[in-house]
Amino acid sequence: MLPGGLVYLDGNSLGAMPRSVPARLSHVASQEWGQQLIRSWTADAEAAQDWMALPDRVAAKVARLIGAAPHEVAVGDSTSVNTFKALAAALSLAGERRVILTDADNFPTDLYMAQGLGTLTGDLELRRVPSADIAANLTGDVGVLLLTEVDYRTGRRLDMAALSAQARAQGILTVWDLAHSAGAFGVDLNGCGADFAVGCGYKFLNGGPGAPAFLFVAERHHAAAPVVLxxxxxxxxPFEMARDYAPAPGARRFVVGTPQVLSLSALDTALDVFADVDMADVREKSLSLSRTFMALMGxxxxxxxxxxxxxxxEAERGSQxxxxxPQAREVMADLIAAGIIGDFRTPDILRFGLTPLYHSHADMWQAVQGIKAVLEARA
Ligand SMILES: Cc1ncc(COP(=O)(O)O)c(C=O)c1O
Ligand SMILES: Nc1ccccc1C(=O)C[C@H](N)C(=O)O
Known part of the structure; x- marks a missing residue:
């Protein structure tokens, strides 16, 4: 559901609200919380108000979109926090190798979480290289490769299968950030042999502002990967209230504290939009939209x-x-004022997110007409 009069090219930052979400949120608030109160935690294992099982139910829906098994996905916390969990686990598995290799232009929170982990361990090197040089830097001293598949500025998509295979051949574990991938096109984590992955619930998955994020841990690591948080x-x-920690089966062990029921419920309902969607169709539509947009912009x-x-x-493109x-900041401000909602990203990027589930080719035409008018008015 989008308000009239807007061309919304920002579903890669905050996805649109699915029509079904307000009714679900209202039900959770008035019935599950308002009437059932604490009984909703364990009300009925089969019913939607079984809050304790909500993270697992949502994880199963996310798993289908990223090429994972349900028990390999944990839902909760933010992408930032899940990046920390994944990095900590991967580094522990990497043993003596204390280098995290990453893209120098990776999204800030990925870099910052690695820096924070370095503060804790005191012996890490965060090695930042241009994305084009990643493959050449997969050397024997690297323990973990931390990459975002689709660059948030340029929209460049890395070859996850090839890089994961090259990393594995060097004994390097991979942590993939799927913030701009999940829901934008089909991801095949197990097909690529990825070790860990994280991603956002509020972008292409449309789970709402601050929606819980996800964490993927390949099954082969469940026994050995430490749960740091x-x-x-x-x-x-949990209700055994034991003195010592004993992990839940599978990726559920990476859920930390009490599930965020309100936002998990919104995400749960939002994900139903994907139930009968073939992600190959989503990718085809996305490429058709970006092809059209680029041609009209030509x-x-x-x-x-x-x-x-x-x-x-096309293989190197995400969905933006x-x-x-040179005046990207001012141009984007004018565009937003004109109802063409995209993003300015430092230092000089105009970014337009294409969301195949709710964009038409006519939207591309309308957006370019608006961009043309703004650029002409400024010239
Ligand atoms: C690549 C990438 N990683 C992570 C995040 C965000 O992480 P968080 O949801 O923890 O703010 C974003 C966007 O905010 C992103 O683009
Ligand atoms: N979570 C946010 C909160 C406020 C404003 C933007 C965001 C984004 O998600 C930005 C996005 N990650 C980006 O690729 O720029």
């Missing part, structure tokens, strides 16, 4: 100081298109 909700039997590149920064090769412009 070992909270009671990841315990095998003539503007000759008239205005715009440079395409998104790869033209970005351009550099």
């Amino acid at each position: 070992s909270g009671w909700m990841g315990h095998a039997d 003539p503007l590149l000759a008239r205005f100081p715009l440079t395409l920064v998104t790869p033209e090769a 298109v970005s351009y550099r412009h």
Whole structure:
């Protein structure tokens, strides 16, 4: 559901609200919380108000979209916190190797969480190289490769299968950030042999502002990967109130504290939109939208100081298109005022997110008409 008069090209930052969400939130508030109160934690294992099982139910829906088994996914916390959990587990498995290799332009929180972990352990090196140089830097001293599949600025998509295979051949564990992948196209974590992954619930999954994030841990690591944030909700039997931590089966052990019921419920309902969706169709539509958008923008590149920064090769593209412009900040402010909602990203990027589930080709045309009008007015 989108308000009229807008072209919303920001579903890669905050997805639109599915129509079914307000009724679910209202039910959770008035009935499950308002009437059932504490009984909702364990009300009925089969019913939607079994709050204790909510993270697992949502995990199963996410798993289908990312090529994982349900017991390999934990839902809760933020992407940042899940990145910390994944990095800590991967580093522990990496033993003597104390280097985390990453893309110098990775999303800030990925870099910051690695830096924070370094503060804790005191012996980490965060090695940052340009994304084009990642493969050449997969050397024997690297323990963990931390990458975001689709770059938040340029929309460039890395070859997850190839990089995961190259890392594995060097004995390097992978942590993939799927913030701009999950729900935008089909991801195949197990097909790629990925070790760990994280991602957001509020972007292409449309779970709402601050929606819980997800964490993927490949089954082969369940026994050995340490649970550093070992909270009671990841315990095998929380209400046994045991003195020592014993992990729940599978990825559920990576759930830390009390599930965020309101936001998990919104995400749970939002994910039902994907129930009968073939992700191959979503990818095809996404590419068709970006192809159309780039073609319509083509003539503007000759008239205005715009440079395409998104790869033209379709395999190297996520679900957004970005351009550099020397006044990108001001141009985006004008666009937003004109009802064309995209993002400015430092230092000079105009970013347009394409969401195949709710964009039409007519939206692409309308957006480019608006961009043209704004650029002409400023010229
Ligand atoms: C690649 C990437 N990772 C992580 C995040 C966000 O993490 P969090 O939800 O913890 O703020 C974002 C967007 O905010 C992102 O683009
Ligand atoms: N979580 C947010 C809260 C407020 C504003 C933006 C965000 C984003 O998600 C930004 C996004 N990750 C990006 O790729 O720029």
